[in-house]
Amino acid sequence: MNALISCGVFFVALIAFADDPDAGLNRSADGGVRSESSNLPFTPYSIKRILASHHQDIQNCYEETLAGRQKVIEGTLTAAFSIQPDGTVKRARVLKKGTTLRDAKLHDCVVSVLSGINFPKPPDHREHPIEYPLNLKAIR
Numbered sequence: 428m429n430a431l432i433s434c435g436v437f438f439v440a441l442i443a444f445a446d447d448p449d450a451g452l453n454r455s456a457d458g459g460v461r462s463e464s465s466n467l468p469f470t471p472y473s474i475k476r477i478l479a480s481h482h483q484d485i486q487n488c489y490e491e492t493l494a495g496r497q498k499v500i501e502g503t504l505t506a507a508f509s510i511q512p513d514g515t516v517k518r519a520r521v522l523k524k525g526t527t528l529r530d531a532k533l534h535d536c537v538v539s540v541l542s543g544i545n546f547p548k549p550p551d552h553r554e555h556p557i558e559y560p561l562n563l564k565a566i567r
Contacts, residue, residue: 469547474510477546478559488536489528489563501564502527504534508541510555514548516541525560537561 467473493499505525508516519541521534549555 467547469549473547474557477544481540481544484540485537485561486563486566488533488540490566491536492530492533493565499565500528502562504528504537504561504563505558506537506541506561507556507558510546510549510557512549512552512554514546516544516546517554522558528563 467476503526505522506519507522508519511517519538521537
């Protein structure tokens with residue numbers, strides 16, 4: 428049975444012990460951070476760093492969803508996906524459980540972003556299911 432990697436509280440402890448928090452990450456021309464997954468080991472910490480490097484893409488999904496709305500809504504999406512043995516993402520989706528933002532366009536956009544992420548290859552050559560909460564709020 429595959430163990431589910433929870434990317435929430437568990438990562439807080441890992442961040443405190445990281446020697447080089449920017450290892451394997453590069454800044455893009457727009458100032459964002461892009462991961463170089465081939466340079467990172469397959470660990471909960473590297474998974475979190477790669478997801479963090481795509482935060483702006485997910486925030487853009489959220490901002491596009493808000494465009495033209497009178498009322499700003501903030502909340503959480505709980506994303507789930509599986510990292511395949513080759514590091515690609517399969518079965519990306521937004522879970523109902525833990526999700527307070529109910530917007531199909533937003534969910535589709537986030538799933539698209541997640542589906543395009545590449546992670547380091549798991550050394551055990553197995554599929555790894557992930558659940559990851561995304562807290563989204565408007566940038567003012």
